[in-house]
Amino acid sequence: MSGVCPHAxxxxxxxxxxxxxxxxxxxxxxxxxILSDPHPSSADKxxxxxxxxxxxxxxxxxxxxxxxxxxxxxxxxxxxxENKLRQGEKGRGCYKRRRGSHSWTAVNSAIEDVYSWRKxxxxxxxxxxxxxxxxxxxxxxxxxxKATKQVQxxxxxxNMYQITYIGQHxxxxxSRAPKMIPDSDPWEFKxxxxxxxNHHENGPINPFPCVKDEHKDDSGSDLTDCASxxxxxxxxxxxxxxxxxxxxxxxxxxxxxxxxxxxxSFLDGCISFDGDFQFAGSDHL
DNA sequence: CATATTTGACCCTC
DNA sequence: GAGGGTCAAATATG
Numbered sequence: 375m376s377g378v379c380p381h382a383x384x385x386x387x388x389x390x391x392x393x394x395x396x397x398x399x400x401x402x403x404x405x406x407x408i409l410s411d412p413h414p415s416s417a418d419k420x421x422x423x424x425x426x427x428x429x430x431x432x433x434x435x436x437x438x439x440x441x442x443x444x445x446x447x448x449x450x451x452x453x454x455x456e457n458k459l460r461q462g463e464k465g466r467g468c469y470k471r472r473r474g475s476h477s478w479t480a481v482n483s484a485i486e487d488v489y490s491w492r493k494x495x496x497x498x499x500x501x502x503x504x505x506x507x508x509x510x511x512x513x514x515x516x517x518x519x520k521a522t523k524q525v526q527x528x529x530x531x532x533n534m535y536q537i538t539y540i541g542q543h544x545x546x547x548x549s550r551a552p553k554m555i556p557d558s559d560p561w562e563f564k565x566x567x568x569x570x571x572n573h574h575e576n577g578p579i580n581p582f583p584c585v586k587d588e589h590k591d592d593s594g595s596d597l598t599d600c601a602s603x604x605x606x607x608x609x610x611x612x613x614x615x616x617x618x619x620x621x622x623x624x625x626x627x628x629x630x631x632x633x634x635x636x637x638x639s640f641l642d643g644c645i646s647f648d649g650d651f652q653f654a655g656s657d658h659l
Numbered sequence: 660c661a662t663a664t665t666t667g668a669c670c671c672t673c
Numbered sequence: 674g675a676g677g678g679t680c681a682a683a684t685a686t687g
Contacts, residue, residue, distance in 0.1 A: 492662090492663065493663075493664060494678095494679070494680075494681095495678070495680080496664090496665075496666080497676090497677065497678075499676085499677075500675085500676060500677085506677085508678070508679075510679090524678090
């Protein structure tokens with residue numbers, strides 16, 4: 375970064391992020407209008423806008439993540455420990471521990487969402503009756519998508535699953551129809567109730583009926599403080615919890631920087647992050 | 660045969 | 674050293 379004022383660089387990035395997020399919000403509004411209009415030609419338009427929204431948020435998220443790559447920014451989404459792994463080591467068992475990385479947890483009665491996941495492991499977890507399933511994006515290799523998720527059946531309610539999403543989908547393939555690679559975990563039963571809950575008449579799947587702050591202890595014992603009532607309009611975006619109405623979600627991340635969004639109104643004002651990261655406001659664009 | 664899952668081993672963090 | 678995350682060979686499935 376020699377010769378370039380780091381603050382100027384940061385400001386430009388913030389503006390870019392804000393612009394991306396704002397564009398996403400605007401597109402969401404457009405989509406909401408379209409969805410409220412049952413005209414047949416609306417479907418294609420909705421699809422198009424959907425793609426744009428996803429792209430806007432992906433770009434924004436990507437830009438936020440890039441702060442980490444620059445290093446030293448309080449917005450860093452990766453924990454300091456993330457960089458501790460040894461360089462140059464390859465091979466079996468060599469991995470980045472995801473703890474503290476950009477992740478969030480949802481509680482759902484089904485593990486399906488709109489992305490294609492491939493199971494790559496399962497582990498018995500201490501003090502847990504049920505094993506934890508490990509999934510990575512199907513497009514990990516063909517598109518380099520780094521998104522993973524962990525699925526843990528909840529002891530308190532075996533019909534529910536705690537799903538931890540780690541990392542962002544960088545793949546652009548979203549299957550509009552919910553598709554989940556069949557999971558054959560012995561504990562992974564496809565309960566009728568689960569299916570009903572997530573496919574209720576024309577009913578969209580809500581990938582995030584409950585999203586909690588991951589930045590807590592790992593016990594998973596405080597899962598009851600869920601944000602109430604996600605609107606289901608945004609069912610197609612696991613990465614973008616429903617946000618198309620006033621009944622907006624609370625979603626937050628485990629990273630050390632981003633705390634929480636109580637609703638999307640932050641787009642009109644400023645986003646408050648942990649540390650001193652703040653957007654100046656839309657009029658600064 | 661291509662693709663997904665299972666499962667034990669490996670190796671990292673704490 | 675325990676616990677947990679990932680790899681990859683073996684196996685299953687369509």
